[in-house]
Amino acid sequence: MKKLKEFDIPFVGLKQGKHQFVYQIDNAFFEAFNFDEFNSTSIKVVVELDKKSSLLELSFNAEGVVNVLCDLSNEPYDQEVGGELNLVVKFGEEYNDENEEILIIPHGEHQINVAQYVYELIVLSVPAKRIHPGIKDGSLSSEIVKKLEELQPKEIKNGKEETDPRWDQLKKLLTDK
Template sequence: MIQLKEYTIPFVGLKQGLHQFEYQIDNTFFEHFEYDEFNSSAVKVDMEFNKKTTLLELQFKATGTVNVNCDLTNEPFDLPIKNEFFLVVKFGDEYNDENEELLIIPHGEYEVNVQQYIYELIVLAIPSKRVHPGVENGTLQSDILKKLEELSPKEKTNVNNNEETDPRWDKLKNLLNDKQ
């Protein structure tokens, strides 16, 4: 993965205290990660960069929308996202990013790249099941929804002794009865 210059922060020249950074993220950002799950994206990432004497504190806040396809109907829709992430950057003997909330960089480093953290912040804000809001409230009219309704299992039939059975299992039950 190529590190993009606009996401590299040279903190050595910054004064101690709070600094603000703002990033506008679209699909060209995700192309660098070879991530193509979004039809389009418009996400704003605000980052507060607090430089202290022995460490750096980074507070990420992402808000915006990504256009994705519904998992049920495959209809595209704009999904609003909102996510936050806090990262502490400390200095040590060698690079270590094993802890997700703590990054250790060597003492001689003078810059930190935040593109991976922005990528994860946005991707992890997406729910695992993406359902069109029109499906949830019943306003979406789609051929796929009509077909799903048509193919859904019908009500169970009643047998003589008032047991409810599914007609698909009757043939299998006959196989068991024939063996005896």
């Protein structure tokens, strides 16, 4: 991962109170992380920094669209993403990011890079199973969907299940004990 300088927030020169930083995320951002699961990306991330005397409170809010491939049909579609993340930044002896909600940075630091947090917020807001909306409502028509429908298990007709006769011989072995 390259360090993305535009995601550095220099908090030393800021007055106490709330400050807002807005980022427009595209595919170049994910290329810096060697992440290539998104075909295209258009996400707006708003980072609100609340500077207090002894700590910083960061609030991330992401909303937008990523174009991904459907896990069932391999058809590209636009998936809406959105999420929130709250992070407290404290000052200590050494850098420590073991707690996902609290970041400890050394006393001498004058800026914080939020690129990793933006990346994680977006990637984790995409559903684990990505299904094209056209599959859910039946409006998607493609060769893959037709083949999946052809290969799905057959329904029971007249109370008797249609089975492959080759399996019937094997089932007799189970009942002949």
